[in-house]
Structures are given as structure tokens and as C-alpha cells.
Amino acid sequence: MRFIQSAIGISKLILILLLLTSAIVGAVLSYMWTEGYYQSIGFQIPETASVTITNITFDPQNPTFFNVTVLNPSFSPSNVNITKIMVSTEDGVFHNVWGVRPSLPGELRISMSKTFKCVWNWADYTGQDIIVHVFVSDGTGSNLEKAAPLVKLAITDMVFNSTISENSFNVTVRNFALSAADVDVSRITVSANGTIREINVTNPELPYVLNKNSTVTFVCSWNWTAYQGMITEVTVYTLQHFKTSKTITIPKE
Structure with missing residues (x-):
């Protein structure tokens, strides 16, 4: 009877070890497959954090601000510290954004996305292409161009x-x-x-x-x-x- 119980106990232990081994091997294979996929399409996983602007929105009824959404991608190696947001216009001039909510500097964690409300009056640039620049202190920032709504x-x-x-x-x-x-x-x-x-x-x-x-x-x-x-x-x-x-x-x- 004791022999049977011992055998059952050993079998359970072996099963647990097999499951753990399978999970580890699966994770390694998944990582290798992902790494191989990125390399196959010519994508290099960055060594430093690199944010991406995913969206810019303007309210035609209120040109005193715009919203910009920034993503720290899942493949980013670290969190990133956003320090400043600026705007450049078709005349080649860079403009400071006078107020940002949430306030800067601010941390953006890996796989996280955050939308910032930026106080800057774009009424004089209606219908023109505007480039939003996001600066970070410990990685690569991002730029994105979008036309402001036309109010003629x-x-x-x-x-x-x-x-x-x-x-x-x-x-x-x-x-x-x-x-x-x-x-x-x-x-x-x-x-x-x-x-x-x-x-x-x-x-x-x-x-x-x-x-x-x-x-x-x-x-x-x-x-x-x-x-x-x-x-x-x-x-x-x-x-x-x-x-x-x-x-x-x-x-x-």
C-alpha cells in the first residue's frame, strides 16, 4: 500500500516537473519565434526606449488646444520619461506648448499609452499641416504630422x-x-x-x-x-x- 502511495506521489511530481518544463520550453520557443519574426521583416528590437505618437486630435470648436496620444511599445526595453512636447508649422517655426495635462516631465511605462492635452492656439494655422514633436530624456522621441481642421x-x-x-x-x-x-x-x-x-x-x-x-x-x-x-x-x-x-x-x- 505504501509502495502504491509512493508511486502515485512520484508520478504527480514527475507530472508537475513535465508541466513546468513544457511551460519554460514554450516560452523560450515563443521568444525565439518572435525574435525571428521581427528579424525576418527587418525589424530590430531597439536597445533604448522609443515612443510612438499614435494619434493627434483637434477640436474645430476650440482651437486653443489639441490632444496627442503617445505609446511606449511592448518591445521597448524600458520605461521612458517624456520631458517636452513642441509643435512645428509649415513656415518652419517651432512653437512651445504652454501647458500639458498630465504635466511633464512624466513617466510612460512599457506597453502603456497616454493622451496629453496640449495648450497651444492653432487658429492661425487652420487647414495647415502641423507636426507634433515628443521629446524624451532616456530614449528616442517621436514626430507625427497632421492637418489642423480647416475653418475658412x-x-x-x-x-x-x-x-x-x-x-x-x-x-x-x-x-x-x-x-x-x-x-x-x-x-x-x-x-x-x-x-x-x-x-x-x-x-x-x-x-x-x-x-x-x-x-x-x-x-x-x-x-x-x-x-x-x-x-x-x-x-x-x-x-x-x-x-x-x-x-x-x-x-x-
Whole structure:
């Protein structure tokens, strides 16, 4: 009876050892297969950490920020410390990102992905290609290019006509069909003779929702007789931080 129990005990021990050996051999073979696969496609497992930007998103209703998602891949040899995020634009200029959430510097662990909210106003670069640069202190950073949403506004006409009124002028604004968002026109200014003036809009009232593929004409109160013959710039602003400007020489009448 004792012999049978001993034999059963030895059999269980052998079975456990076989299972452990099988698991170890399987793991080794899996690693060798993976290594061989990466080498077969010409991929070299990096010796230092190398992050990847997997996504960039812009909100057409709020151009004061963008989101960037960064991945530290599973084959990365170590965690990585992200130190800074910058932006470069089509004019070749690098721009600092003034605020990042979560704050930097910050650690990104192996196989982990993190999305950062970056405070930078891209309204002046609408429709242009923007490159986001992620810098790390202990590895290789990453760059990714993406076009900012196009919000195309334009002043299509301005009328200064003394036969209508010397105390007002008309400005026509269009939000083109290609725009990624509707906008809310919030204010209008005039720059003349070195002075910028806030203009009172009498019709329609502000803020005014200007939908995509639509046009509106604003009646603006301002006595412009003293500025006849002068180059004047009119600027239309929106709550979404987009703006459009146009210059005109006010006619002498």
C-alpha cells in the first residue's frame, strides 16, 4: 500500500516537473519565434526606449488646444520619461506648448499609452499641416504630422457709402462650405490711423451664429468721415478664436 502511495506521489511530481518544463520550453520557443519574426521583416528590437505618437486630435470648436496620444511599445526595453512636447508649422517655426495635462516631465511605462492635452492656439494655422514633436530624456522621441481642421472665414465685401450713412458701414462675412465647424461671430474691430476701435454692431446683434456655407452682412456703427482716404483694416472675431481681416481705403466723397 505504501509502495502504491509512493508511486502515485512520484508520478504527480514527475507530472508537475513535465508541466513546468513544457511551460519554460514554450516560452523560450515563443521568444525565439518572435525574435525571428521581427528579424525576418527587418525589424530590430531597439536597445533604448522609443515612443510612438499614435494619434493627434483637434477640436474645430476650440482651437486653443489639441490632444496627442503617445505609446511606449511592448518591445521597448524600458520605461521612458517624456520631458517636452513642441509643435512645428509649415513656415518652419517651432512653437512651445504652454501647458500639458498630465504635466511633464512624466513617466510612460512599457506597453502603456497616454493622451496629453496640449495648450497651444492653432487658429492661425487652420487647414495647415502641423507636426507634433515628443521629446524624451532616456530614449528616442517621436514626430507625427497632421492637418489642423480647416475653418475658412472671409470678409467678402465692405461698403462705406456716405449717401447711405456716414455713421455706419457694412461688412459681409462668409463661412465657407469647406469649414469644419459653425462659428459664433462675437465682435468687430477697425484699425485706422494707428488706433484699434471696438465697433458697435447694430444689425444683426452679436454674438451671431454663422453656419457653414452661409453669409451675413453686419451693419456697424462708426463715423468714418475723418478717415476718408486712409487705409483701414476691419477684423471679425469669433467665440471659437478664429478671425478674418480685410483692408480697404475708405473712399473720399
